Amino acid sequence: MDIEGLFNGLAIQQQRALKGLRKVYGNQVYLAGLRTPKNELLIVATNKDPENAIEMYAKRWEIETLFGCLKGRGFNFEDTHMTDNEKLVNS
Numbered sequence: 861m862d863i864e865g866l867f868n869g870l871a872i873q874q875q876r877a878l879k880g881l882r883k884v885y886g887n888q889v890y891l892a893g894l895r896t897p898k899n900e901l902l903i904v905a906t907n908k909d910p911e912n913a914i915e916m917y918a919k920r921w922e923i924e925t926l927f928g929c930l931k932g933r934g935f936n937f938e939d940t941h942m943t944d945n946e947k948l949v950n951s
Contacts, residue, residue, distance in 0.1 A: 867893035867901055877910040 863884070870876060875894040882891050890910035894902045904913040 863891065863903060864901055866891065867895075867903065870895040870901070872897060872899060875914050877913065 866878060866882075867876060870893060872895050875892060877892040878890065880890075881888040884891070884905055887905075889905040889907060890913065892904045892906065892910045892913035894904075894914045896902055902914070902917075904917045906913045906916075909916070
């Protein structure tokens, strides 16, 4: 059975964490899956806490998206060449 087959029957916005370790590309991992609002299957492989894997991935995705925006998409944070933390001040 392929990995997607392990998550057959998930309704939109429903998630499932599989019990036990699974071998994926030679690595022992836990798997969690979520059916997205676009009816796509999001599968997360993790080495711990599969019950919270989808939630943790969502937080990480928010952070990755923020960094993507800061590095490009108009903000270009890296172009400031700021290296002195003392110059960064809350206003």
